[in-house]
Amino acid sequence: MNLLVSYDWLKDYVKLKHTPQEFAARLSLSGPSVERIHAAGASLEKVVVGKILKVKPHPNADKLRVVETDLGTMAKDIVCGGSNLEAGMLVAVALPGAWVKWHGEGEPVEIKEAALRGVASYGMICGADEIGLADAFPKQGEKEILDLTSTKAAPGTPLAEALKLDDVVFDVEVTSNRPDAYCMLGMAMEASAILKAPLTWKAPKMPKAKAGAKPEALAVELKAKKLCPRYQAVVMRNAKVGESPAWMKARLASAGVRSINNLVDITNFVRLELGQPMHVFDYDKLAGKKIVVREAVQGETLKALDGNAYELKAGQLVIADAEKPVAVAGVMGGEESGATGTTTTVVFESAAFDPVSVRRTARALNLHSDSSKLYEKGLSTELTAMALARAAELAAELCGAEVASKVIDARASAYKPLVFPFRPSVAAKLIGVDIPAKEMKRILTDLGFKVSGAAAKWKVVVPFWRDHDIEGERDLVEEVARVHGYGNLPSVMPEGRLPLAEPARALVWEDRAKRLLKAWGHVELMTYSFISKELAAKSDCGESDMLRVSNPLSEEYEFMRDRLTGSVLDVIAKNQEEAVEGRCFELANVYIPRKGDLPIETPRLLIASWSRHADGRDTLAVKGVVEALLEEFGVRGAKVVRDGEGNAVWHPGRSATIEVGGEMLGGFGEFHPDYLKRFGIERRVAGASLDFAMLSALARDAKFYSPVSEFPRVKRDLAFVVGRRSEHAAIVEKMRNADPLLKEVELFDVFEGGNLGEGKKSMAYHLQFGADDRTLKAEEVDRVMETLRARLKEAFGAEIRS
Amino acid sequence: MKDKLEQLKIEATAAFAAAKDAAELEAAEIKYLGRKGMMAALMQGVAGLPPNERPMMGKFANEVKAVIDRALADRRAALEAEKRGAIATTEWMDLTVPGTRPPQGHVHIVTDAIAAVTGIFEKIGFTRVRYPEVEWDWYAFEALNMPKDHPARDEWETFFMDAPEDAKWGKMVLTPHTSSGQVRELKKGKLPIRMINISKTYRRQSDVTHVPMFHQFEGLMIDKDVSVTHLKGVLDHFAKEFFGAGRRTRLRPFHFRFTEPSFEIDISCDLCGGTGMQGGNKCRVCKEGWLELGGAGMVHPNVLTACGVDPEKWSGFAFGWGVERTMMMREGVKIDDIRHLYKNDFRFLTQF
Incomplete structure (x- = not known):
């Protein structure tokens, strides 16, 4: 979570002399990280405060005025269409050369000296939205210009200076364990320890009730002590609700918070200053003058400050009056009980809520606020009193309000600070350098820890604002290491x-x-491990055979796939326009559920090849890749086994399994055309699917050697015609067994059609003959060739062509 | 006889010299030196001479043949040289046509990044492992010092499996980080440890900067007296090897449940040279000159204890980063939408 920190504001709490860049660099390396540095007034260059001297009519336009404006060193006429122009008013003037956004919209444009409907105009009198100040100074009407009278600035003063925007704002990332640093005071404490700068902050004091005034009654009943360990409140009367002073608006604006009215601004200011969310109720709207902190009754509703009605569930924590909920605890107040312009008596709430409860409620209602973001991180019960005092102090100052009740303090239990041991030697060893014990003590003390005890083993008391993130000695080591x-x-x-x-x-x-x-x-694919119900059905995966995600992000990601086929074919289908032919593969885990245990996660390899052709060449291409892969992996003795049955996935005439040592390594072949059609693929696709766990277990790096014969081989070719279902493997086996002189058999041509006749094919082989102890004579080879011809005739009815 | 031979010598050498190309030369060769050519005829004549004349005339005939042979060879060589001299024209090729390529495939860009990361850590003794993606809550959260009510354990952030809860290990989840591998490795009880675990991880988010499935790499080193300075050493090594020697790194304090102290590692921005400014404007890529690389920290004693390792004797560090993010930071590949990585559009895949 990021906090906008005005450097100028920060200096209210700690004495700092560093340049903003220096400060950002030092803080980032030891504490919360400064992600960006913004010069707040950068967009306000050449925008100055002007004082309206005279508002004159425009000779050529009814809706425009010619405004004589004091710009400090000179007075100029400026043409303006503003609705609230008055002599004596202080306004923002964009001088020639300034950049503004017309009507707060679009890209900034540069102001030039120009004539408007025939009257020369020196610059422009701006609305808040035109110079990026709409948040700090919300417009009441469309044509309203920004009224700066309350700044009492001298004409000609640069606007950034008048609004105290001549400042830099750090965009600081605060880690989720450090809500205490998510405020100005927390940031000041960090800066103080890291930069060794003295803290100048003084704790606020609860103003005293007016002597003799009758107290207002307010009963607080703490029913849900677990979800609300502490609830504090105070009633204040005679509050005058109105606009906040300029300094307050500027402070809030620097943190990116809109000014609403002085009461609401106080609650936001205290949250930004001390990190404690606050809420303010209109006392007169609390039924029974009672606050009950309880769990919601199922179905209760509350209209929140955002204008929406929320239906609450049992278990969600609410702040209620005697009759109904008036706030979702820690998340948002109700509209009805909120302070308005007519409010005079108020109740300030300062409480601690259970972080998990706030998080879950905010999540369930889909209602997140600056308060809930803080509470979710875990705040100390001991922060509430200080914040309540500060709010009361400001209410007295800004609204003239008076304390009208005693400070109500309902809590679950008394506070006991955390204490941990700390061994400087252990810290030094873990950090890796010797940091003097004195320096370690200095760091811990500056961060608010109280250190005592023996030299080897200290006793460290954790300050309340760190009671959620410091859990032991190791956390103290981190404090020392980072500040060092x-x-x-x-x-x-x-x-x-x-x-x-x-x-x-x-x-x-x-x-x-x-x-x-x-x-x-091949192109490698990487697809998601989860597949949709639809893809599962297409791929022929049984839903009950797969592990299901119980909270998928969408239907697309519901099942953990038990095979890669569907994912890969889906990719091929999506790319078929682009890739008319291609080769791809995916090597990834699949997930096979087991009863009572984690699934088997095992890698599979799916290789695919496709082209315009339906003649089986892709099947052979894939098979060739598998053969080459097995050779590279040193895997021998793979067998192609036709299972003969065929199924929905594989082509019944063009698929087979691959076995090694009697175990199935995988399968290859063409996918069934009907199966491909389910994916919208009209072409043929061949694939091989291998059990990669088995393959890598079989893989060998070992090399084998057989002596190279010194006698030359004799080469012959043999071509013959056989029935088209005669298989190469059977033919080779028949030939190989014929004679030991036959050393190599290599198929080089298969041919069907022509004048061969129906159901026939021609096959041609290169043969190599040899012996280890002599050069063969032609007659010897002729003899073996004869044997081969005879065998082929007998076994396959081969007609010999050569 | 001698005159005839002499005459043949003159005639043949002249004929060879006059031959304008290989065909003419071959015709002349056949005429004079062929099996039925003039030289052969004269040789036969020599054989028919009386025995006393034969040796002398035979010797002469051989000399003549040698001269003719040489003339033929010379002319042949000359003709060939002439022809070779002309190949610039006769054998000219258009070299701008595409070359005949071997098949060109592509591994996924994430595969390449994983290989690079593995190689860098292998060099300093870290061995690659891979642990389950579908994991028990205990390994993914509980042993990592993440309390039961930690937001990451909400079903908003983590995928849960529709499977019965285990009495000992809890719910079945898709691990949201490779840190679960730390627990698996530590539980093996084989110390010291230098491991790099690279695996698929899952989180419930999908937008231009997030994908529900991504890859992380997790380093873990456990030994006696491992300190923050060693973590710095190892991370510096990685940053310089992976991103280039000119890049600087820094550690910033951060927060993770399973490490303490915890850090975020930044690397100096390449685009603006670590200045944070580019042509008078803020660098559009980095934050004040630095880019966030990932998280790291000293393994929390609670994690060691949960895995049966004594934190008083052993210490160590761990770091876990997204592969995709780290890779994109190096390549300067500005992939506008990270989901492209897993859309498997061939026009994307074949770029790498």
Whole structure:
């Protein structure tokens, strides 16, 4: 969560002499991180305060006026259409060269000296929205110009200076464990410890009730002590609700908060200053003059300050009066009980609420506020009194209000500060440098910790504002380390014995497989691990066979896939216009549910190939890739087994499984055309799906050697015609068994059609013959060739062509 | 006979010299040196001479043949040289046509980033591991010192599985961070540890800067006397290897439940050279000269204790960053919408 911190405002609490850049750099390295530095008045260059001397009619336009304006060093006529122009009024004048947004819209434009409907105009008198101040000075009417009379600034004063915007604002990221630093005082304490700058802040004091005045009655009943460990309130009367003074508006504006009226502004100011959310009720609207802190009754409703009605659920914490809820505790007040322009008697609330309860309620109602954001992080019960006093102080000052009740303090239990041991030697060892004990003590003390005890083991009392984030000795070490400065620590490469750990085989082989597939022309896909119900149905995955996400982000991501097929085909379908042919793969985990245990997460490899052709070439392409991959992985003895049955996924005539050592490694072939149609793919797609866990377990880096024969091989070709369902593997086996002199059999041509006749195909092989102990004679080879021809004729009815 | 030979020598050498191309030369060769050519005929004549004349005339005939042979070879060489000299014209090629390419594939850009990260940490003894993506609550949260009511354990931020809760390990979730791998590694009880865990992780968000599935890498080092200075050393090593020697890093205080102290690591911005300003304007990429790289910290003693490691004896650090984000910071690849990474549009994938 980010906080806008005005440097000028911060200096109200701590003495700082650093340049903004210096301050930002130092703070970032030891405390909350300054993400950006904004010069607040940067957009107000050449915008000055002018004093209206005379409002004259425009000779050529009814709706425009010619305004004689004192600009300090000179008086000039400026043409203006504002609705609230009056002599004596202080206004914002954009001089020639300034940049403004016309009517607060669009891109900024530069102001030039110009004639408007025939009358020369020196610059422009601006509305708040035209110079980016709409938030701080909300407009009441469309044509209203910004009234700066309350600033009492001299004509000619730069507007940034008049509004105290000659300041820099730091955009600071405060981590979620440090709500105490999410305010000016918290930031000042950090700055004080980090920059060794003295804190100048004085704690506020609750004003005294007017002597003799009759107190207003207010009963507070704390029913939900667990969700509200402390509730404090005070009644104040004679409050005059009105506009806040300029300084207040400027402070709020620097933090990006709109001014509403002095009462509401006080609650926001206290939250920004001390980090304690506040609420103010109209005392006269509280039924029974009673506040009950309780859990909501199911179905109760509340119209909140944002104008919306919210239906509450049992268990959500509310602030109620005698009859009904008046606020969602820690989240937002109700509209009805809120302070308005006619309010005179008010109740300030300053309370601590359970962070989880606030978070869940805000989330359930989808209602988030600056208060809820703070409460969610966890605030101390001990912050409420200080904040209440500060609010009362400001109400007295800005609204003339008087304290009209005693300070009500309902709490669940007495406060006991946290105490932890701290060993300077352990801290030094973990940080890696020797920080003197004296400096460690200085740091902890500056941050508000109380240090006592023996030299080796200190006793450290945690200040209340840190009672949610400091949980033990280690947290104290962090405090010392960060304030000392991580930038002051050396960078040291660890020494010592390297652990003996073998890299996971699967990971090493996965990387190799990816590189090989890339080299062979494949595009790697990475798809989500979850698939939609629709994709599951298309891919033929049974919903009950998959793990389901109980809170998916959308229907797209409902099931943990148990195969990659659907995801990959979906990608091919989406790319088919672009990629008429192609090769791709995905290597990723799939998730196979188990009863009573985590699913089996196991990597699978899906390779796909497609083209315009339906002649099976893609099937062979995929098979070739698998063969090459197995060879690269040193896996031998893979067998292609036709399961013969066919199924919805695979083509019944063009698919088979691959087995190694009797175990199934995967399958390959063409996807069934009907299956592809489900994905909207009209072309043929071939694929191979491999169990990559098994493959990487089988993979071997070992090399094998067989001696190279010194006798030359004899090469012959053999071509013949057989029935088209005669299989190459069977033919090769028949030939190989024929004679040991036959060393190599290589298929180089298969041909169907022509004048071969129906159901026939021609096959042609390169053959190599050889012996390890001699050069073969032609007659020897002729003899073996004869045997081969005879065998092929007998086994396959082959007609020999050569 | 001698005259005939002499005559043949003159005639043949002249004929070879006059041959204008390979075809003419070959015709002349056949005429004079062919099996049925003039030289052969004269040789036969020599063979028919009386025995006393034969040796001398034979020797002469051989000399003549050698001269003719050389003349042929010379002319052949000359003709070939001539032809070679002309290849600039005769064999000219258009070299601007595309080359005949080997098949060109593409690994996913995330795969490349993972390989780079793995390599850098391998060099300093960190071994890559991978732990479950579907994980028990205990490993993903509980052992990592995240209290039951921590926002990350809400179903708003984490994906839960529709599976029965385990009495010991709690609910089944999709791990939102690779930090669960710290617990798995520590529970093995093999110390010291230098691990790099890279895995898919899941969070319930999807917008231009978030994807519901992404990758993280998690480093863990546990040994005796490991301190913040060592964390700085290792992270500096990574930053310089991955991003380049000129880049600087810094640690800023941050907050994570499972480390204490915790840090965020920033790296100096490449675009503005770490100044935060570009041509008089604020740098559009970084924050005041720095880019957030990721989180790190000293392993929380509660985490060590939960995993059965004595925090009084062992200490260590951990860091866990998004692979996608880290990669995009290096490549200067400005992917306008991170979801493109997982849309698998070929026009995107084939760019890397």
